[in-house]
Amino acid sequence: MKPITILHIGLAVVTLSSCAIVRQGEVGVRRTLGKINPQTLPEGVQIFNPILTRVIKIPTRTVNLEVRAPLPSKEGLTVQSEVSILYRVEGSYAPRIVEQIGPDYAEVVILPVFRSAVADVSSRYFAKDMHTGQRADIERSIREVMMTQLKDRGFLIESVLLKSISLPAGLTKAIEDKLAAEQDAQRMQFVLDKERQEAQRRIIEAEGTRDAQRIINEGLTPMLIQFKAIEAFNKLSTSPNSKVIITNGNSPLMLSAGSVQ
Template sequence: MKYRKSIVGGLVAIVVLILVFSSLTTVSSGNRGVLLQFGAVKPTILSEGLHFRIPFMQTVQQIEVRVQKEESSQSAASKDLQIVTTKVAVNYSVDPEAVNKLYQEIGLDYRSRIVDPAIAESLKAITAQYTAEELISKRPEVSAEVKDMLGKKLTKYYMKLEDINIKEFAFSEEFNKAIEAKQTAEQNALKAKRDLERVKIEAQQQVTQAQAEAQALKLKKLEVTPELIQLKQIEVQEKALEKWDGKLPSVTGGATPFIDVSGITKK
C-alpha cells in the first residue's frame, strides 16, 4: 500500500512537471509572439522573453520584427517609352504592436504577398513619370517618390518602410548607344566652341599688336623734322672727318666727269 502511494505520488509529480514545462514558452530576441487559442488569434502580443500559456489550448507563433532587407529587379517603361530595369534594395520591418493583425489578415508569407508586389507597383508607377535621362539626372527625386509611395502601401499592412536604395538603372543597348552618341556630339561641340574662342582671342591679339606697331611707326614719322635731318648729316660728316687721313682722293665720281687730281697737286 505504501509503495502504491509512492508510485502514484511520483506519477502526479511527473504530470505536474510536464504541465508546468508545457505552460512555459520563450519568445526569441527580435521577435514578437502571436498567441493562438485553438487556432484563433488572441489580442495579446508576447514580447521577448519567458511567458506562460495554457497547455494544449494555446500556442505561440513568433514573427520577426527586426529590419529585413528585400532586393528586387523590376522592368518598366519610362515616360519616353524606354524600357528601364531598376535594381532596388528595400529595408522594412513589421510593426511590433500589430503582429497579431498581420498574422490574422496576411499570414507568414507577407513578403511574397505584400512586399514584393508593392515594390514592383511603386517602381513602375514612378518610372512612368520620368524620361529615361531624367531617371539618371534626378535619381534622388525618383528615390524619394518611390519611398513615399511604397511606405504608404506597406503601412496599410502593418509594416514600416525603413529605407530604400536605388542601386542601378539599366537601359537597352540601343538607348545606351544613343546616349553615348549624344555625349560625343556635345563634347565635340564644346571643343569646337573653345577652338573658335581661342581663334578669336588670337586674332584680337594680332589686331592689337598691329595697331600698336602702326601707332609706334606713326610716332616715329612725326619725330623726323628738317632740323633732325640736318643734325644727322652733321653727325655723319663729323664721323667722316675723324676717319680722314689728310689726303685728298685721287678720283672723284658722281654727276661730273672723273678728274685726275693727282697731277694738279704736283704742279
Template structure:
C-alpha cells in the same frame, strides 16, 4: 510491478520537466511573439524575454522587428516607351505594435516580401517611370528616388510595415536605347569639336585681319612721312636762298603787320 512503481516517480518528474519546458517561450532581442490560441491570433504581443504558454493550446510565432534589407527587381516602361529594369534596395521593418495583425493578414517575413513588398515596389516604380522619358530618368534620378520612396512608404504603412530607405541601382535600358545614347554622345562630342575648330579658325582669321590692318596703317604712316620729306627736299632743291621781301606777322586776330626782310627788289 515493483520495478514499474519504482520508476514511476522518475517518469512523472520527466513529464513535469517536459511540460514546464514546453510551457516556456523565450523571445529573443529584436523579436516579437504572436500568440495563437487554438488557431486564433490573440491581441497579445509578447515582448523580448521569458514567457509561459499552455502547451498544445497556445502557439507562439516569433517575428523579427529588426531592420531588414531586400534587393528587388522592377521592370517598367518610360513615357517614351523605353523599357528599363532596375534594382531596388529597400530597408524596412515590421511595426512592433502591429506584429500580430501583420501575421494574421499577411504572414511571416517571407510572405511579407512576396505578398506586399515586391508588388508594391513594382507598382510604384512603374507609376513613377511612366511620367518621365528615358533621358529624364537618367538626369532626374534623385527626384525619381524621392518620389518612389514617398509613394512606397504610403503603400507599406497601410500594412503596418515601416519603410526606412530606398536605393535605386543598376538601371538597365534596352540595347537599342544604349546604342542611341552612345551615338548621341559621339555626335555631341563631334559637334563640340567642330565648333572649337570653327571658333579657332575665326579667331585666327580675325588675327590675320588685325595684322593686315596694322601693316596697312604702318605703310600709310611711312608713306605720309616719306611724302613730307620728299616735298621738303624738293623745296630745298628749288630754293635759291633768298628770303621773301616781306613777312606777314599777326599779333592777334585783329592786327597784322608787314615787316621788311631785306631781300632784293
C-alpha cells in the same frame, strides 16, 4: 529510479516547449485558440502554454527585399532592373499584421504595392532618364507612392534602390553615341574658346603697341629730337675711339675711322 528519470525528462520537454525566446529586432505575437492577443511580447524569454498558444515572431529590424522587376518607360519600352526595397515593421502593428495579413506579408502586400508603384512612376519617365541623374527622383517617387498605401498598415518603407538598369541594346548604343557627340561638341567648344581668347590677346597686344607708338610719335617734337642729338654728341665726344661725325646740326651720322680712307 527509471520512472523518476522519465518524469524528469518529460518535465524538461514540457518546460522547454513552453518557452519562446524573442530576440533583438523582433516582437512576439501570441495566438491563443486562434485568437490574436493585441499585446506584443518584448525581447527575452517568454513563457506560454504550448497546447493552447503559439508565439509568432515578427522582425522589426530593417529588411532588404530584393526584386527583379520590369520598368515600363514613357515611350513604351521595357527596362529590366534589380531593386532593393528596404522596409521594416512597426512593432505595435505586429498583432494586426498577423491577424489581417499573416506572416507572409512581404509577398501578400509589399511586393504587389511595389509593382503597382513602380509601374505608375516609371511610366512617367523616358528609358534614358532611368540611366541618368533622374534615377534618384524615380526611387524617391516609388517610395512615396508605397508609403501612401502602407503607412497606415504598419510598414515603413525606408528606401527603394534601383541597383542596376538594363536598357534595350539599341537604346544603349544611341545613348552612348549621344554622349560621345556631346563630349566632342564640348571639346570643340573648348578649342574655339581658346582660339577666341588667343585672338583677343593678340588684338589687345596690337592695340597696346599702336597706342605706344602713337604716344611716342606725338612726343617726338623738334625740340626733343634736337635735345636727344645734343646728348648723342656729348656721349660721342667722351668716346676714346677715333671716328668721323657728319651732322647737319640736328642729328649725328657716325663713321668709323677705318671706313674713311
